[in-house]
Amino acid sequence: MFWLNGEPADSVSLTDRSFQYGDGCFTTMLTRKGQIQHWSKHIERMDACLDALLIPRPNWSQVEQWLTLAVREDDKAGLKLHISRGQGGRGYSPTQVGTPNVTISAFPFPSDYEKWTKTGIELGIANTRLGHNPLLAGYKHNNRLEQVLVKAEMDQQALRDGVVLDIADRVIETSMANLFWVKKDKIYTPDLSYAGVSGVMRRVILQQARDAGFECEIGHFHLDELLSAEEIFISNSVLGVAPIHTVSSTPFNIGRITKRIQEMIDS
Incomplete structure (x- = not known):
């Protein structure tokens, strides 16, 4: 309806x-x-x-x-x-x-979401790049053609979603979610000042993680920094938090900090 x-x-x-x-x-x-x-x-x-x-x-x-x-x-x-x-x-x-x-x-x-939050999902790496638009970056305005192109690319590869970079080759998000990763107990997530969507769940995670004593860094990062992470997870308001077990054939563990963040947002 x-x-x-x-x-x-x-x-x-x-x-x-x-x-x-x-x-x-x-x-x-x-x-x-x-x-x-x-x-x-x-x-x-x-x-x-x-x-x-x-x-x-x-x-x-x-x-x-x-x-x-x-x-x-x-x-x-x-x-x-x-x-x-x-x-x-x-x-x-x-x-x-x-x-x-x-x-x-x-x-x-969505029927797949419960499974994703428990067993994780695989991400590809999109060839489609996000343009820079600081006037509208972060907002979820109704023109989502870049995300449509990314999702079409992932569909062709039979993947649910993929890591999306901007035209400066910096990690931004996936087609449907915000990205986080963990190194040495520190949580990282991309700066969205030039491209991407700042999701509600992203804000919830950053607030609750900092309140719980986790160090969080928002910055400009490249793909090698993401791929050297110990844990990776994605978030959106409906999905919540889902761990990533593979990015383009690189495997990742579903770690304790990802599980802790899931517990925090579900409590």
């Missing part, structure tokens, strides 16, 4: 700015028994992107009421919240555009 501004719907207008230009942003949330996890952090990330795009913020109390209409009562499930600038306007100009459109969809918890 899909919802548009609180009403059941199965389509949007051809003049919607998201369809025409990718003009909007979205976030994907985990629900547990009907309760949205980290809702306030999802609002923060949406507000930051909306402000960057000069799109008016919605009434979040109203949006939360709409979400309750769509949420599944399963033990675990997903919700996608998508905001478009609205309908109308001529060309790129955002003038003469109606009020923002809020679309919501619910989906079952």
Whole structure:
């Protein structure tokens, strides 16, 4: 079931700015028994992107009421919240555009995710490189063509996902998740100032890891630094944390720090 501004719907207008230009942003949330996890952090990330795009913020109390209409009562499930600038306007100009459109969809918890969190997954290394766009880096805006190309490349190799570098050959993320790795009990994750998406779960992990006394470094790293790690894991809001057991034929152990981070975010 899909919802548009609180009403059941199965389509949007051809003049919607998201369809025409990718003009909007979205976030994907985990629900547990009907309760949205980290809702306030999802609002923060949406507000930051909306402000960057000069799109008016919605009434979040109203949006939360709409979400309750769509949420599944399963033990675990997903919700996608998508905001478009609205309908109308001529060309790129955002003038003469109606009020923002809020679309919501619910989906079952992906069947593979439970297995991935326990046994880990294999990553390839994508040839597709992310361009630099500091104006929009970190935000989950509605134009995700680079990620589509990465995922298509991984599909051709029969891999679930892959490590993605930027045009400066620095490690950034995967097509669907943020990347972390561990060396000598220190946690590393890429700087996303020029490319990539700063996920809600990434923020949760960094906050909880630091609160637990782990040293965390955000920086610019190359592939050899990732491949020399002792542990690697990925994260997103629905998946949580999944260990990586292989990157392009290089094996990795599912280590104690990865397991500790999983315990922390699931508690």
